Amino acid sequence: MDVKDRLIAELTGLPVTVNLVDQSKRGYHLEVLLTPQIIRDFALLVRQLDFYLVFVSAVHLDPDIEIIYQFANYHGPCRTLARAFAPPDCAVPTISDIFHGANWHERETRDMFGVVFSGHPFLEPLLLPEEDKDLKPLLKKPAALKPADKVRPAAEAAAVETRDRRPVTSDRRPETRD
Secondary structure, three states: OOHHHHHHHHHOOOOOEEEEOOHHHHOOOEEEEEOHHHHHHHHHHHHHOOEEEEEEEEEEOEOOEEEEEEEEEOOOOOOEEEEEEOOOOOEEEOOOOOOOOHHHHHHHHHHHHOOEEEOOOOOOOOOOOHHHOOOOOOOOOHHHOOEHHHHOOOOOOOEEOOOOOOOOOOOOOOOOOO
């Protein structure tokens, strides 16, 4: 079983949606749609499967900020992009204790977008001066916001069904609110 198939098999235990995508067009093999509540579970799983963190960032979309994680594997080609929409308070759990490299990525994402990574050991400004720590320079004006389906390509392949989730295409997000 290759790395990609093993990850898909392991993800069947989590309430996520997995989309297979064309790596030559998108730069990654799998897209995983998460909710903030399972970010840490997902990070622990990919860590156990010998993935490493490539980056953490965010995109300001309508209606929410989307947190983006990219992972790759030491043993075979399986770039994985994970997406989670931040809740209204913009607080998501840190993964900096699971992937130490997330420390600065999360601090930068906090500086630029205002995302609070709960449990982060030192969520102080990284790039901005202390007096500008609430500036959030990459947040867009409401008139400039675009919905997710307008900024990303449609899924090229079928979604893989996982427990408690119906497959969705990559231009939809998992439900996070009642």
